[in-house]
Amino acid sequence: MDRCLDRPGRPATPRARGQLTRRKLLDAGGQAFAAKGYHATRVDDVVKLARTSHGTFYLYFANKEELFRALAEEVATAMADLATSLGPLEPSARGRAALRSWIADVCALYDDYGPVIRAWTEAEIGGNEVGRLGTDVLTQFTRVVYRRVEEVAPPDLDAGIAALALVAMLERLNYYVLSGQVDVAVDAMVDTLARVIHGSLFGA
Amino acid sequence: MDRCLDRPGRPATPRARGQLTRRKLLDAGGQAFAAKGYHATRVDDVVKLARTSHGTFYLYFANKEELFRALAEEVATAMADLATSLGPLEPSARGRAALRSWIADVCALYDDYGPVIRAWTEAEIGGNEVGRLGTDVLTQFTRVVYRRVEEVAPPDLDAGIAALALVAMLERLNYYVLSGQVDVAVDAMVDTLARVIHGSLFGA
Amino acid sequence: MDRCLDRPGRPATPRARGQLTRRKLLDAGGQAFAAKGYHATRVDDVVKLARTSHGTFYLYFANKEELFRALAEEVATAMADLATSLGPLEPSARGRAALRSWIADVCALYDDYGPVIRAWTEAEIGGNEVGRLGTDVLTQFTRVVYRRVEEVAPPDLDAGIAALALVAMLERLNYYVLSGQVDVAVDAMVDTLARVIHGSLFGA
């Protein structure tokens, strides 16, 4: 961290420092978006958190939206991975445990990346590229859930909409809980979500 | 306060025009928020839609937030009314039909007031009074659902969280659908929601 | 005050009511200027104090400045009268008593009209008509003082500047005292002013 090491003449640690600065900005962005939301976050908030300057910010990101997109892409990867990890749904107790475990992963991911997920589904930025990225990721995620629901859905249930409804529930409940609007233990939330989803597919 | 001028018979001009203008601004606000979201909406958008002037806007509302709050209060009333209209949940086909009908009402309300509901639960304006109003209304709404769920919940289900999860699902699915991010018929959505909720409580 | 007396068909008390309204506005203006100063006073403040409407205001005065000018003209008259009432200055005890009495009148006038006097000497409105009116009145007033000073001034004293200095002292001390910036009894102020002025002309 001692900056005095890279003395004038020598470039020193080729681009390691740049990567570090970029990372600091990404982290700061995550924090800032979490605290105030995408729109209310100022570039100033980000650079202050990152302990850099405005000039530096624009060295790494073309604008605020690009910072957000970079963050969003990290989340997109994580969500895609998570989606593929959902195994077949089964009525058995074992199936239910598997479901519960997956839901726990979803909640953990939301815990890490909630603000980003939240922001990209906002209508406010729905018109632009980032909104589209968000929609795509969510659509992708929902498609996987859909496939699993379809395998077991009773004939009177529209698997497409049901999958969407379940994803909606997962996302929004996490939002309520993480934004502190309600006071619920994460564990109890995971239990209940598993119970409700399992129940709605296979009965109580 | 009865002025001698507005005698019965004469059109009651006194306050009528003002109220009309206020209404126009409120409606315009609803439209604008729906179209561009709370943050992206400019006071200018609102007055253009309402076909008035900037000055007039500030005659009726101190700022954009106050306009939003006024709108939010209308929604709060509507939601409170809707909440009380939820009857007991029952496993019977009749009970399910009643539930479906209530859900249809919820979706209709969301159709009318969606953008406001959406905006007030966003973290961006969560720090202020409006955010609190939103939280309060949603809490109130959830409480009513909670009471009904509690009456019939199987012992292995936490009625409080379940009620929250169901409200989350209702709200977020409507959001997905109304924001055009996915393409689903309202009727099918209502069916599925009724099916999922009923199923999760009483089995398939 | 019962407005219902002037029934539609009859004009009733020809223009008495108008004069009353005008007076109310003038008084309200005086109060408002006193409380917040000329610039910070809004037409709205005036009409609220006068319990009338904006429309009515502009029925009687072309604008805020005209209201001020009307007020200023009242003061101008009073000051001109006061100026002529200053008798010859004399070293005797009797002369000093006469001076004291005149100063008491000046302070009383300042008590009544202070805010107007204050406002018109402000540089802020010095460029316009009102400022000129103020300057004229003050010049006139000073001229009278000048004549009396000249009659008795020792040769080493420039009567013109001395007169100006005395008027300045009279005006500003009253301002300090009336604006509440310092806490001094009016009587003591009058005594001291008489003493200082008399002393500066005739010795202690």
Added chain:
Amino acid sequence: MDRCLDRPGRPATPRARGQLTRRKLLDAGGQAFAAKGYHATRVDDVVKLARTSHGTFYLYFANKEELFRALAEEVATAMADLATSLGPLEPSARGRAALRSWIADVCALYDDYGPVIRAWTEAEIGGNEVGRLGTDVLTQFTRVVYRRVEEVAPPDLDAGIAALALVAMLERLNYYVLSGQVDVAVDAMVDTLARVIHGSLFGA
């Protein structure tokens, strides 16, 4: 906080430019207030005089009032210094010369900072912090004069009020003269003030 970049030898660019801009704004403010008065001065006038942009202005001052306050604080310092430089008052010719010299300093200060002094004693901005600062400085200034007057005041003279009256005369006469409302040479003004003040204390 010592950054490795600004090593001794390199021009100390870091803060210098900013300070210069701030200074330019301060000076421009002084000019603008002098020319149009506090209320009539627009932020726009200031930035035009300083040859900067609106944005830059708000980088250094939160608003017009803050700029004024900064200016006022400079004046406050100068006035406090001036106050302490007043020596004992003496009836002798030498004492009178000393008094005259001090008055000359006061008038010079008023020449430099007149508009600020003028503005802060106005009722218009008297309700806020700046007004208080002005009152404090003037009170402080008066207190020093008071001490000197008290040392020599004849028993029939209230030294407190007399000091106030003298300060009032100094301030207001300068105002009349500098605002161009009357046409008086500064030298003659200083002479007359010295004569009047000396005379009022020690006789002609």
Added chain:
DNA sequence: TATGAATGAGATTTCATTCAT
């Protein structure tokens, strides 16, 4: 690479004045 000063377009807000009734 990094900085912090500067910018200016655009948003918000105020308020003297006019207008329809």
Added chain:
DNA sequence: AATGAATGAAATCTCATTCAT
């Protein structure tokens, strides 16, 4: 004679982005 709603020009203020060093 009186009202209160409406107006819009002008002022204030914000902030993403660029620039000089």
